[in-house]
Amino acid sequence: MASSFKLISSRSLIVQRGSGPFLRPSSRSVTDLIIKPGTTKPLIKYGTGGRSSVSGHVATVFGANGFLGKYVVAKLAKAGTQVIVPYRSAYEARSLRVMGDLGQIVPMEWELKNPRQIEECLRHSDVVYNCCGREWETKNYSFDEVHNEGAARIAEIAQKNGVSRLIHVSHLNADPNSTSRYYASKGRGDEAVLKAFPNATIVRPGPIYGYEDRLLNVAPKFNFLFSQNHGQTEMRPVHFSDVAQALHNLLPALSTQSLILNLPGPKTMTHQEFAAIVASHVLKKPTSRNYPKPLLKLLAAFCNKFFWWPSMDPDTIERCYIDDRSELDFRRMLRAGPEGIVPGGRLLSGWESWERCGYRREDLDYMEDVAIRYLRRMRPPRYMRVPVHAGAPGVKPKPYRVME
Structure with missing residues (x-):
């Protein structure tokens, strides 16, 4: 079966095979280098x-x-x-x-x-x-x-x-x-x-x-970390x-x-x-206890030394008292x-x-808009289907109703 080739541009090639032509694009040009x-x-x-x-x-x-x-x-x-x-x-x-x-x-x-x-x-x-x-x-x-x-x-x-x-x-x-x-x-x-x-x-x-x-x-799991410094760290x-x-x-x-x-x-x-954002999504009441900083550092050092899995580090406690830099700090x-x-x-x-x-x-x-994607699995099983906007853990999940 005879076939003929005709170059029509630097980017396209028409190839005639059998009864009809088809277009095969080329991907080589000067701008590709x-x-x-x-x-x-x-x-x-x-x-x-x-x-x-x-x-x-x-x-x-x-x-x-x-x-x-x-x-x-x-x-x-x-x-x-x-x-x-x-x-x-x-x-x-x-x-x-x-x-x-x-x-x-x-x-x-x-x-x-x-x-x-x-x-x-x-x-x-x-x-x-x-x-x-x-x-x-x-x-x-x-x-x-x-x-x-x-x-x-x-x-x-x-x-x-x-x-x-x-x-x-x-x-x-x-x-x-x-x-x-x-x-x-x-x-x-x-x-x-x-x-x-x-x-x-x-x-x-x-x-x-x-x-x-x-x-x-x-x-x-460790919500007490975010209540240190009275929760005022930014x-x-x-x-x-x-x-x-x-x-x-x-x-x-x-x-x-x-x-x-x-x-x-x-x-x-x-x-x-x-x-508060985490508590509203996992439907668990957050703690508000503010422990002494030296005591937490001592506990973190003990956990970091004797537990083989990552738990706490004394420097983690120190970072709970340091604010993130603001636009004013940059100026x-x-x-x-x-x-x-x-x-x-x-x-x-x-x-x-x-x-x-x-x-x-x-x-x-x-x-506030995307945290539910990662926190829903942290909920207790009985609250898994509760809508995000539902209030406290006392809200009972309502059964679904099919609308005909």
Whole structure:
């Protein structure tokens, strides 16, 4: 059977076979070849966009098995980016394989204290995300070893291997002079990252809540933590999906290099108000007992030493007394000049940072609207079907009635 080919444009090809022609689009053009500034690695993309396309980017996500990291991997893979997933446990990395198309998720074994393994994980990448973090110290890793020394090691190796983009995830309250060891290590880590990789982007989200968080999952069980300081500690929680999408939006945003982006939640609330929101969803009465701070720290130290599972840490108690930074704090830091800013980086306020990430204030999720997704399973069985707007635990669930 004879067949003939006729080239009609650089993007389309008509092929005549049998009785009728069909159109086969081509995905090669000059705009599909991108060479990012500061590197000689070409980025070649093809496809219409999406999971089964290729964006041309190769990203390494350290901390991909963590709460935030797995959603960053999902966002990147959905856009056709090949993602290298460093792991310490092959069992935990299995769930990440299905997030991308065949061959787009590449698991690689690594150890934070092994520079050779770190280099193997990022030497073929043009962007590196560092989502590593630890909310309690162990005998193997302290806060400084993870947030400061480990982050600096990743930044140094990325700079050495010609990685064009480094996006480092920190915390909204990162401060080298903080009374919390967690916040202090985060602050020292930010300085070390910018010193080793001057074009790095530092992202400082507020307390993140979601399915596997340590905020909404902890509040119903250890609600006394949020009654300390008489419940007056201020917090600015942010939804995990907003932070993950913002990190994905930063991939092509070269204008955010050397910036410190603060990503707080859209609403400031006290611990007392947060406990009331949780209580209204789980239909349990919150506690209002305010225990002495030294006693709680002693109890937390005992639990952290003798229990093998994560429970409490003395630094967790300390963080219950520290307010999240507000927009007024950002303005004060900017007026203070270089002394109030991390050396090597330029600080942006909360709303300006969200705009750089492609968000508006009305685009952010409010905890009151989405918390029921994660808290309904915390309810007692007899209140599982009670509507969200129903008042106290004394409300009895009404049976469903079919309308004919």
